[in-house]
């Protein structure tokens with residue numbers, strides 16, 4: 396059976412019936428009590444990471460129905476079409492081939508062009524890293540959205556692989572405070588600017604690049620120096636040249652912005668971690684691509700995660716998912732995933748333009764553990780919404796070569812604490828604490844005025860709150876590549892079942908157009924023809 400939307404499959408209705416009959420009341424604690432091998436059954440070893448799904452509201456009949464739903468939706472043929480370079484981004488008439496960027500030389504589509512582009516980019520990155528010759532101590536990467544979040548997240552994650560004496564800075568916001576803050580401590584002769592924009596038309600990026608150039612020239616540098624201190628990464632090389640940048644590393648329209656860190660958009664990553672490590676990042680992602688392409692659906696990590704997302708979003712009705720990376724290096728991962736998931740799957744019409752009768756992308760949000768625990772975890776444990784949580788833990792820390800002796804021992808001990816926190820949170824979400832348990836606990840002194848029964852209600856936890864734990868041996872270029880690719884494919888799986896285009900982003904256009912119309916009004920004060928609120932706000936600003 397081939398259907399273009401999940402609700403056209405007979406298994407959609409069967410899943411609804413199954414949810415009504417038992418899925419709604421599924422209790423993970425009971426499942427552990429009755430299934431001796433639940434952990435083994437519901438964990439998957441994928442390239443570079445281990446996935447524990449056992450604390451989720453899932454059982455074999457549910458997965459079976461979800462897998463049949465996926466087959467009805469032609470998930471495998473949709474995946475194969477994606478990987479074969481079919482124009483799956485229908486509204487823009489483009490193929491979507493970020494997987495080709497990480498295929499080994501000689502394999503994959505467009506291999507010759509991909510390898511030539513990669514080699515040129517890596518050679519340039521190495522020349523910048525040779526700081527004695529390049530004279531560069533600071534690289535300012537100017538880009539936004541997909542031309543910022545991926546590189547910024549990866550460079551943050553792989554700090555242990557960076558070289559001392561070469562600092563990377565990321566400027567994205569059109570708010571001048573972003574650029575001003577970065578420029579404050581920089582010297583023009585030792586600074587390199589990388590202007591990253593797929594389209595080279597993005598207001599924020601062009602504005603920051605213009606201001607950076609003005610700062611550079613005002614610092615006594617000559618126009619002739621601009622060529623050595625400004626490079627671009629873009630698929631619109633003509634626009635970059637017209638902007639006055641001599642060296643542009645180009646790429647292709649079949650690389651989506653939020654999937655572009657593997658392309659020349661990854662230049663700051665390569666400058667930060669070097670060519671060899673960049674190749675490892677690509678190799679890790681490729682290993683996950685192979686897993687996604689060839690592993691049977693029932694053991695396929697991105698498929699399982701995507702199916703669970705559909706189960707939670709469309710049947711349980713959970714509106715958000717929280718990501719809690721227990722590694723400081725991954726603190727920007729939630730922001731990166733917000734673009735990857737919400738820009739990809741935040742859609743309300745199917746491929747034929749029909750309004751969908753079901754929900755698509757959840758809200759994705761989060762914060763590095765253990766910080767999140769001291770902020771919003773209260774709501775995860777006792778709030779009125781059930782929010783599935785994704786824990787990401789890294790077994791071995793890597794603090795860098797400067798951490799030695801007593802400090803190394805202290806930080807290793809802190810890592811144990813970090814891991815214990817991570818495990819404890821998913822345990823607490825699942826276990827909860829019953830009213831009876833809370834009642835038997837001794838009440839704290841401050842609460843003596845409350846009846847023990849009342850206090851016990853405040854101190855009990857419902858439990859049965861689902862979570863997934865992803866475990867990495869170490870946070871390395873290779874494992875990070877695999878982790879990111881896992882998320883990319885999971886997003887694709889959801890989009891394939893929902894029957895939407897995960898690769899366009901028309902929803903960002905209206906605001907851009909209105910901004911362009913409003914901009915002159917901020918100088919001329921003309922509020923004519925505006926809605927009451929916008930006119931009122933404009934006048935207040937002026």
Ligand SMILES: O=P(O)(O)OC[C@H]1O[C@H](O)[C@H](O)[C@@H](O)[C@@H]1O
Pocket residue numbers: 539540541542591592593594595596597600652653738900903
């Ligand atoms: O790389 P650029 O062309 O400058 O685009 C930067 C970003 O802006 C757009 O508005 C889209 O929302 C993003 O998908 C894109 O990554």
